[in-house]
Amino acid sequence: MTERSLTVPAEKLEYVRSSYLDITSRIARAAEASGRKAEDITLLAATKTVEPEVINYAVSLGLRYIGENKVQELLSKYEYYDLEHCDLQFIGHLQTNKVRQIVGKVSMIQSVDSFKLAGEISKQSAKNGITTDVLIEVNIGREENKSGVMPEELEELIAQSAALDSIRIRGLMAVPPICDKKAEICNFFDKMHHLFIDISDKTLDNVSMDFLSMGMSDDFEEAILSGANMVRVGSRLFGARIYR
Numbered sequence: 114m115t116e117r118s119l120t121v122p123a124e125k126l127e128y129v130r131s132s133y134l135d136i137t138s139r140i141a142r143a144a145e146a147s148g149r150k151a152e153d154i155t156l157l158a159a160t161k162t163v164e165p166e167v168i169n170y171a172v173s174l175g176l177r178y179i180g181e182n183k184v185q186e187l188l189s190k191y192e193y194y195d196l197e198h199c200d201l202q203f204i205g206h207l208q209t210n211k212v213r214q215i216v217g218k219v220s221m222i223q224s225v226d227s228f229k230l231a232g233e234i235s236k237q238s239a240k241n242g243i244t245t246d247v248l249i250e251v252n253i254g255r256e257e258n259k260s261g262v263m264p265e266e267l268e269e270l271i272a273q274s275a276a277l278d279s280i281r282i283r284g285l286m287a288v289p290p291i292c293d294k295k296a297e298i299c300n301f302f303d304k305m306h307h308l309f310i311d312i313s314d315k316t317l318d319n320v321s322m323d324f325l326s327m328g329m330s331d332d333f334e335e336a337i338l339s340g341a342n343m344v345r346v347g348s349r350l351f352g353a354r355i356y357r
């Protein structure tokens with residue numbers, strides 16, 4: 114890890130510290146309310162626009178998973194992450210022609226939504242002599258112009274992708290539509306949980322439904338209550354994003 118002499122304001126770090134404690138205790142409560150333990154839920158911090166020094170501070174508090182959603186940003190921050198103490202994943206839309214730039218750098222790609230993309234990840238992983246874990250992203254709200262495979266095409270994509278040698282399917286991911294009411298978003302979370310259970314029950318070769326990744330800053334507790342075991346939290350942990 115390369116160190117830079119960038120001084121982060123103390124107030125910023127204090128904000129991150131108190132948010133981290135608040136988020137982890139809320140996760141623990143939601144986990145218990147859904148019959149699980151705090152450690153059954155993985156908190157992944159969505160780190161877009163966040164300086165590596167601030168991310169590493171959160172890692173020093175105990176954060177173990179981080180996720181970027183843009184290849185360019187991930188590459189520009191890569192040498193500064195404290196990867197001895199945290200695990201880096203890719204959570205954003207991924208173009209096939211950029212796959213080779215991140216394979217080997219991330220432990221999991223959460224956004225596989227086509228066989229073409231799965232095939233390219235497998236091909237680049239084979240070149241590197243590794244197997245890459247992936248989640249299949251589902252367009253659970255059936256929104257136009259949004260990433261994710263349509264729910265009715267999910268099983269076929271999983272069956273096809275499971276036959277690839279150098280990826281391993283570890284679960285499902287979703288970014289539901291923006292909803293005015295909590296009941297609406299819970300409906301999408303429940304649908305995802307059903308898909309997750311249905312596929313788990315099929316016990317397919319090379320598919321292990323270990324992760325159901327859903328829930329963000331405004332709804333991670335609801336997601337956990339609906340069965341999520343990985344939540345992706347950004348702004349609630351780091352503060353509102355400033356795009357430069």
Ligand SMILES: *Cc1c(COP(=O)(O)O)cnc(C)c1O
Nearest residue numbers: 159182204329330345346347348
């Ligand atoms: C930014 C992002 C999040 C987190 O969003 P917040 O609302 O800031 O918590 C989660 N998932 C993905 C894919 C993201 O890009």
